[in-house]
Amino acid sequence: MRTTSVGVFKIATKGPGDVSGLMSLIGSGAVDPDSILAILGKTEGNGGVNDFTREYAVAALCTALAPKLSLTPHAVEQRIAFVMSGGTEGVLSPHITVFTRQEIQQRPAGLSGKRLSIGMAQTRDFLPEELGRSAQITETAEAVKGAMADAGITDTADVHFVQIKCPLLTSERVEAAAARGSKTATTSAYSSMAYSRGASALGVAVALGEIAPDIRDEDVLRRYDLFSKVASTSSGIELMHNVVIVLGNSEGSASEFEIGHAVMSDAIDAPAVISALTSVGLGVAPQVAANRELVNIFAKAEASPDGAVRGFRHTMLEDTDISATRHARAAVGGLIAGLAGTGAVYVSGGAEHQGPAGGGPVAVIARLSG
Structure with a gap:
């Protein structure tokens, strides 16, 4: 190794x-x-x-x-x-x-335990009609396995965060598919972001054995009981393939950092954030504790699709002035910032199939200074 x-x-x-x-x-x-x-x-x-x-x-x-x-x-x-x-x-x-x-050359003498490791892989370019569908799920799953191998991680339990950059549809891409006689999952560029994020997250779940591989196209953005506990996907116009980054802990790493995670059940799940902090030996702010220092927190945020948080109605999905993803980022970002003691945290919106509906994964990286 x-x-x-x-x-x-x-x-x-x-x-x-x-x-x-x-x-x-x-x-x-x-x-x-x-x-x-x-x-x-x-x-x-x-x-x-x-x-x-x-x-x-x-x-x-x-x-x-x-x-x-x-x-x-x-x-x-x-x-x-x-x-x-x-x-x-x-x-x-x-x-x-x-x-x-x-x-x-070798791990320093006296260094014990698994430490932060990182691996990277990417899929082939997708056709517009493949976004949000089984082809994207399957290709992403293979790329996740490749990124795990690149990180030197063999146990899926050691994977704590999988960050993916994925494509979205534009009118030109939709027209190109139509010219070939193919139909895209949606004709809306904004909706395509969710389809792409969701399919990519399901690919992570398949790769890590979190769900069975028999996913159908119609499960994307409908079967919210299917999700990954460590996936974080983000759509962008600048690419047509998926870039996959796996973060976890490995015996083959001599890093001075460690990563852990938890899963938020909803947008106000403070105990889950605290659990993620304690998984790497940290507590609620201040940021330095027991020879460990907070480096960053990575989380997903989403307006609960059923329109409620713990039985009370929210209006994030009904606001025509500000998109629901912006509301969710602000809400979850404020919660995490208050517990972490800093607003410089990575909170990404749109958590389709990334954690339970309305929730999302939260990962913490700490520096072991002792």
């Missing part, structure tokens, strides 16, 4: 094009650009189809990293997994989390 050292760096941003924090860490030698495997970010866009802050952030990072890696910006985007989640409503604060990975 190979031994890797994984690094995690959370960097505040002044805007979607701000790369100064990362460039400063590279300049000081704290981050080796050659070791960057993935960058997850929160940008202050609307999180919808026309949220160009995501693409802007990726373009800025690729342009800044290109000379450091002696690559073109396009080649940088092919080499590093970029997942930008739009929407920093409420107290959520824009930031990026940079994951690095390097192979080392």
Whole structure:
């Protein structure tokens, strides 16, 4: 088994094009650009189809990293997994989390237990008519298994968070399918985000054995009893394939970090957030406890599709001024920020088949400083 050292760096941003924090860490030698495997970010866009802050952030990072890696910006985007989640409503604060990975000769003497490991894979490009359907589920499941192998994780119980960037439909993509005599799952670009997120999450669930593999097209966005407890999927206009990032713990990692998770049953499930914090030896704020320091929290948020939270009606699905995903991000982001003691947390909207309906997974990464 190979031994890797994984690094995690959370960097505040002044805007979607701000790369100064990362460039400063590279300049000081704290981050080796050659070791960057993935960058997850929160940008202050609307999180919808026309949220160009995501693409802007990726373009800025690729342009800044290109000379450091002696690559073109396009080649940088092919080499590093970029997942930008739009929407920093409420107290959520824009930031990026940079994951690095390097192979080392052997695990340091005295280092015990499983430590944070990361792996990456991607699917082939999808046809527009495959989004939200069994083809996306099957291909995603295979990519998750590939990312697990890349992370050196053999036990599915050691997988604590699977982040996926997936495509969405545009009018041009819908028309291209129609020209071939094919029909897409939906003709709405906004609705296609949910279909793509949901199918991708079901692919994670199949790969990890959380559900049986016999999923039908009509189960997507209907069978909400089928879900993954660790999937986090985010749709974007900038790609036609799925990028899969698996985060877990492995004996083959010499990282100073550890990851754990829990599952929120609804948008106000504070005990689940506390459980995720305690799973890595942390408690409610302050952020440092028992030689462990909070690095970041990653969570999904969704307006409960039945229109109620613990028996009381909510109006998130009926607001024509603000989308339900923005309401949900603000609500869950405020809850997690209060318990974590920081608004710089990664909360992504749209949790279809990602945790139980109206809830979602929450993962915590801690630095073991002792």
